[in-house]
Amino acid sequence: MAQSKLSPAARREMDARHGVARQDMALGLSGLVKPAVRLKKGQKRGFIENLRQSWNGGEIILNGPEIDAQDLGVLLACAALALRDADRHADLKQSVDIEGLLATSPKNQPNAAADKDAFTLETTLAALCREIGRDPEDGRAHQMIRDxxxxxxxxxxxxxxxxRGAFTHLIAGGAWEGRNAVSVTLNYRLTRAMLGEGSFGRVRMQVFRNLSPVGQVLYHWLACWRPGYGTCPPIGLGTLARHVWGEDAKGATARERRQQLRKALAELPTDEWSVGIDRQLVHIERKNIDSGPEPVFLTTPTRVPDYASPSENRGRIKLPHEMGERGPLAASRRGL
Incomplete structure (x- = not known):
């Protein structure tokens, strides 16, 4: 049976069985994550300020500390474990009822996230370690996850x-010193992605944990850019680097990043990804290694020119999720 004909619950079960983490597509495309955040002794992490991603006729804006591939791994591990526990719908609560999840809205503006459902994951540090490929008994790994x-x-x-505006923290809760227990609530966007009620990219944790930090961020971005299967628009190495590092670079830094990207592209599993590089232009195809295409809910106005210049994408290829809304929940999930 084609996956597109399965019920949402059956698709969740299939993804859970394959160790998939579902990432909110807008968050995945935003450039929020860097491969690594290198700090000198005594130096504090930088702050992400008003990082914007166009989405579904609106905009996603992100603010907070810089995060890297390790942080991304922890977030995806939570998403993967939540998916395995996804059908405990009785545990869905409105965001307003979760301590620390809603963020302060400006000028007392109504918070449209207040009545949206959020999912709370109850797990352990050991389980998160296994998802990211760390020793479940490693105290340093436990501290890394807490941080x-x-x-x-x-x-x-x-x-x-x-x-309208919806203001939330990405997650609420965490892990505490001296305890193995973890309680994490995914915000409503991550919850929708996990349940299959919003657009999402599918990240296989078995693949993710075996990649380098650059490879992990690249794979995560590609999984959200190409959530289904088939050919991607051609994309320049420099353009791809901008999405992986979240910024433009020049000179030696740009050359080094392009070299790292070539290595990271070579890390992608060949059973799922076909990659060809013609000078500075990358041709990518995502192969269908499941029983059928995963339907994508909602459309994004983030069009091909944002990824590749006209000279890179002469055929003006558009990805399926850029062409219009699909799926039974699309009409009811517009906007926020």
């Missing part, structure tokens, strides 16, 4: 559509 959860819970996501 990552603090950073992730400090990120504020603002979704705007017209005059």
């Amino acid at each position: 990552s959860l603090v950073r992730l819970s400090s990120i504020v996501t603002t979704a705007t559509s017209g005059a």
